[in-house]
Structures are given as C-alpha cells and as structure tokens.
Amino acid sequence: MGILLTLAIIVACGFFVAQEFAYMSVDRSRIAAQAEKGDAQAKRVQAITRRTSFMLSGAQLGITVTGLLIGYVAEPLIGQSLGTLLGGTGLDPAVSVFIGTAGALILATIVTMIFGELYPKNLAIASPEPLARALALPTRLYLLAFGWLITVFDKAANALLRLLRIEPLEDVDASATARDLEAIVEESRASGDLPDELSLMIDRILDFPQRDVEHAMVPRSRVDSVTPETTIGEVRALMASAHTRYPIVGPEDSPVGVVELIDLLRGPHPDDEPVSAIMRDAVVIPTSMPLPEALARMQRTRNELACVVDEYGNFDGILTLEDLSEEVIGEISDEHDLDIHEAVSVGDNQWTLPGDIHLDEVERLIGFDLPFDDAETIAGLVISLHGDLPAEGTTIRADLPAKPSETIQGLEIERWLEIVVETVERHVPSQLIVRLCTSEPETDDDADPAHDIERDEVNR
Known part of the structure; x- marks a missing residue:
C-alpha cells in the first residue's frame, strides 16, 4: 500500500511539472487560431495560458506539496524496512536507522527526479501542444478546486514584490519585437x-518600416524628366521608346507635375502644345519620409510615381511602386533596366557589386553588419572612407565589428572588407570588387590538436 501511495505521489508531481512546462512552451498563436475555429480543447488551453502567473503558482504549489509528501511517505516505508534489514546483520541500531533513512531519501530523490521531474519536463518540451491539450481539463479542475489557496499565496508574493516597487504581471508577455x-x-x-x-x-x-524614401528612390542622375515647355509631340516620342510616366521639373529645379501615357490617350492633343497643358499634379515627398508613410500617400492619391525633393526643395529623384516592391522582393529587372548590374559571386567570400547597391543588401550578402551610418550605398561608403572621389583601381579597407561569440582562446577574430574600385561613371564608383577577409589571432598552442578543433568550429 505504501509503495502504491509513493508511486501515486510521484505521478502527481510529474503532472504538475508537465503542466508547468507544457503551458509555457505551447505555441499560443496556433492555439488561438484553433480556438477561433471552435476547438473545445484549444479553448481550454487558451483560458489557462491567459493566466500564466496563476497557472505557474498552482503548479509550484503542487510540486512543493508532492515533494514534501514523497519524503514523508518514503522515509518510514523504505527507511524503516532497510534499517530493520541492516539491524539483522549485527550493526548498531542507531547506525542502521541512519543508513536506512539516508538510503530512503537518496532512492526517493533519484526516482522522483527521473520520473517526477526530468521525464515529464522533457516530454512537455518535446510535445507541448499534445500534452497541453491532454492536461487541459484536469488542470482547469485543479485550478478551480484550489484557486482560493493559490490566490492567497499569489497575493502574499505580489505584496512582497510591491514592497520592492515591482509591479507583478498576471501573464507572460509573448509578443516579439x-x-x-x-x-x-x-x-x-x-x-x-x-x-x-x-x-x-x-x-x-x-x-521596411525603418527605411526612408532616400533608401529606395531612383536618384535624379538616373531619372529622365521633361520641362513644362516640352511639347506633347516630344513626350509622345519619348513614351514610344521608354517610360510611360515622366516627372515635369520647372525652371527652379522643383517638380511641378507628372505626365502619364493615359493623359496622351484621353484625347487628341496637338504635337506643338506644351505638356503643361495636360500634366497632373505631382505627389511630392521628402527624402526623409519613412517608406510605409510614402506607400500610404501613394495609395491614398492613387499614384504610381512620386517626386522626391531634398531639404532645399530641389528635385532629388522619383519613387515608384516598383521601387517599393523591390525593397521587399529584391531587384526587378525589365526591358528598361538594361544597365542594371546585380551582385555576382566570383569566388569564396568575393563578389562583384554595382556601386548603387544598398548597404543592407551587402550585409545580407556577407552575413555581417556594417557599422557605417553615413552612406546608403557601397559607392557612398567608399567615398566616405576614402575622403574623396576614388579613381579606378583604388583599394579601400572597411573594418567589421568583432563578434564576441566567435573567439579563439578568448581572442577576437578580425574581419574586414577589401573593396577595389573596378569602374567609375559620373565620377563615382559604378562597379566594385568586394572581398571578405578574416585574420585569426595567433596563439601559443597553434600546434595543439584541440586548438585545431576549436578553430574548425569557428570557421564553420
């Protein structure tokens, strides 16, 4: 009878341990989606996870009580039997009792740790959702039955927290930044x-939310524009071989409107008539506007092209819906992008890059962060580090921050980019060769096989 009681207490301890880890590990968003579909078990699980602190307090109460009961039951059951057995060998009764008691506690601890703690914990971590579903009904019944006692302990603990000026929380923040x-x-x-x-x-x-218009826009040097005096015939000829939209820039270098192909198709217009007669108002945005706000502005006004101005009001470029899409899905090439060059790998840790590739794309390519905030593109980075407009063949070194998690015997691994300007167009680098270089620190035991293993782990 005593053995059965001990096993029952160990099972109860395992129940509370599994309860604690299952409800902390379960995917709440998945459970919420299933609960919305009418899944009764998922609704019970969701109700428990909405009061995480209360559930944890209940689990801790159960674990504490069962732990005490195991010691209380196991000592007389196993300890006295073992002491009596040892007493028959001629040992001193006091020694027999001590050995019996110690043996009972050790055996109870081992069995409880394996079957009442570690096994249910590992099971809950490996299969949190099935276990959370299976335990949902008994857990709710337990919390309902002993909720008053759990609340008393909770309030006492919360009062102590408030004395330390810490506000207790009822639930764990499962949100992610x-x-x-x-x-x-x-x-x-x-x-x-x-x-x-x-x-x-x-x-x-x-x-995307952290980017501004300057990051995504087409700079003025690559924009084809027309003036208000440009004739409709000239614009018609341009649209026949190039774009379907053109920004119209006034004499003060400020955007005054936009002309689209549909404006030409809406009616007969004399070829000698100025384009200002049919132009529409331009959506004008600053270079510093966040991209989500720019997208909302273009959606609200139903425009696919916005004119970008700098802090002085001068025309600085354009932003299109295609540019915004490229911020998410990458470069989109069409028949008008004949001069677009993509990043090309030309060897291990070596690439040929266009000068206008953004630094965030370079970071994704090399797998390391670039600690440079004063440039948007790799060409801008080269100009900033060089301090002047570089000529073809110029080589620049850009040091990368060390990763504290990657060391060899406590010494940091040094990494840098070696950037070679391959071609220059309009005075700025248009194509570059970038190499990711690594220098491992020298140590006194480079010949040690164990060191070689550690070095291999870092290189991987």
Missing part, C-alpha cells in the same frame, strides 16, 4: 528550417 523576429528568422535559416529566399524576404519586410 522586430529584433526578436530577425533573430528567429536567422536561427531558422541557419538550421535549414527556412529557405534562404524566404528568410531574405522576411528580413526585408522587417527592415
């Missing part, structure tokens, strides 16, 4: 659970 999501995406990509293309797109989506 953009930085948390980036870390999750990176871990999933590294483990192979998330394809590289999908992880790259998610990374861009998370970066």
Whole structure:
C-alpha cells in the first residue's frame, strides 16, 4: 500500500511539472487560431495560458506539496524496512536507522527526479501542444478546486514584490519585437528550417518600416524628366521608346507635375502644345519620409510615381511602386533596366557589386553588419572612407565589428572588407570588387590538436 501511495505521489508531481512546462512552451498563436475555429480543447488551453502567473503558482504549489509528501511517505516505508534489514546483520541500531533513512531519501530523490521531474519536463518540451491539450481539463479542475489557496499565496508574493516597487504581471508577455523576429528568422535559416529566399524576404519586410524614401528612390542622375515647355509631340516620342510616366521639373529645379501615357490617350492633343497643358499634379515627398508613410500617400492619391525633393526643395529623384516592391522582393529587372548590374559571386567570400547597391543588401550578402551610418550605398561608403572621389583601381579597407561569440582562446577574430574600385561613371564608383577577409589571432598552442578543433568550429 505504501509503495502504491509513493508511486501515486510521484505521478502527481510529474503532472504538475508537465503542466508547468507544457503551458509555457505551447505555441499560443496556433492555439488561438484553433480556438477561433471552435476547438473545445484549444479553448481550454487558451483560458489557462491567459493566466500564466496563476497557472505557474498552482503548479509550484503542487510540486512543493508532492515533494514534501514523497519524503514523508518514503522515509518510514523504505527507511524503516532497510534499517530493520541492516539491524539483522549485527550493526548498531542507531547506525542502521541512519543508513536506512539516508538510503530512503537518496532512492526517493533519484526516482522522483527521473520520473517526477526530468521525464515529464522533457516530454512537455518535446510535445507541448499534445500534452497541453491532454492536461487541459484536469488542470482547469485543479485550478478551480484550489484557486482560493493559490490566490492567497499569489497575493502574499505580489505584496512582497510591491514592497520592492515591482509591479507583478498576471501573464507572460509573448509578443516579439522586430529584433526578436530577425533573430528567429536567422536561427531558422541557419538550421535549414527556412529557405534562404524566404528568410531574405522576411528580413526585408522587417527592415521596411525603418527605411526612408532616400533608401529606395531612383536618384535624379538616373531619372529622365521633361520641362513644362516640352511639347506633347516630344513626350509622345519619348513614351514610344521608354517610360510611360515622366516627372515635369520647372525652371527652379522643383517638380511641378507628372505626365502619364493615359493623359496622351484621353484625347487628341496637338504635337506643338506644351505638356503643361495636360500634366497632373505631382505627389511630392521628402527624402526623409519613412517608406510605409510614402506607400500610404501613394495609395491614398492613387499614384504610381512620386517626386522626391531634398531639404532645399530641389528635385532629388522619383519613387515608384516598383521601387517599393523591390525593397521587399529584391531587384526587378525589365526591358528598361538594361544597365542594371546585380551582385555576382566570383569566388569564396568575393563578389562583384554595382556601386548603387544598398548597404543592407551587402550585409545580407556577407552575413555581417556594417557599422557605417553615413552612406546608403557601397559607392557612398567608399567615398566616405576614402575622403574623396576614388579613381579606378583604388583599394579601400572597411573594418567589421568583432563578434564576441566567435573567439579563439578568448581572442577576437578580425574581419574586414577589401573593396577595389573596378569602374567609375559620373565620377563615382559604378562597379566594385568586394572581398571578405578574416585574420585569426595567433596563439601559443597553434600546434595543439584541440586548438585545431576549436578553430574548425569557428570557421564553420
């Protein structure tokens, strides 16, 4: 009878341990989606996870009580039997009792740790949702039956917290920041659970709210524009071989309107008539406007092209819906993008890059952050580090921050980019060769096989 009682207490301890870890590990968003579909078990699980602090207090109460009961029951059951057995060997009765008691506690601790603590904990971590569903009904009944006692302990603990000027929380904050999501995406990509293309797109989506118009716009040097005096015939000829929309820039270098192909098709217009007669108002936005706000403005006004101005009101470029899409899905090439050059890998840790590639794309390519905030593109970075407009063949070194998690015997690994200007157009680098270089610190035991293993781990 005593053995059965001990086993029952160990099972009860395992129930509370499994309860604690299952409801802390379960995917709440998945449970919420299933509860919305009418899943009764999911609704019970959701009700428990909405009061995490209360559930944890109940689990801790159960674990504490069962732990005490195991010691109370196991000592007389096992200890006295073992003491009596040892007493028959001629040992001193006091020694027999001591050995019996110690043996009972050790045996009870081992059995409880394995079957009452570690096994249910590991099971809950490995299969949180099935276990949370299975325990939902008994857990709710337990919390209803002993809720009054749990509340008493909770209020006492919360009062102590408030004495320390700490406000207790009823639930665990399960929300994730953009930085948390980036870390999750990176871990999933590294483990192979998330394809590289999908992880790259998610990374861009998370970066989108932090980007401004200057990051995505087409700079003025690459924009074809017309003046208010340009004739409709000239614009018609341009649209026949190039774009379907043109910004109209006035004499003071300020955008005054936009002309679209549909404006030419709406009626017969004399070829010698100025385009200002049919132009529409331009959506004008500053370079500093966040991209989500720019997108909302363009959607609200139903425009696919916005004119960008700098802080002085001068025309600085254009922003199109295609540019905004490229911030999420990457470069989109069409028949008008004949001069677009993409990043090309030309060897291990070596790439040929266009000068106008943004630094965030370079970071994704090399797998390391660039500590440079005063440039938008790799060409801008080279100009900033060089301090002048570089000539073809100029080589620049850009040091990368060390990763504290990657060391060899406590010494940091040095990394830098070696950037070679391959071609220059309009005075700025248009194509560059970028190499990711690594220098491992020298140590006194480079010949040690164990050191070689550690070095291999870092290189991987």
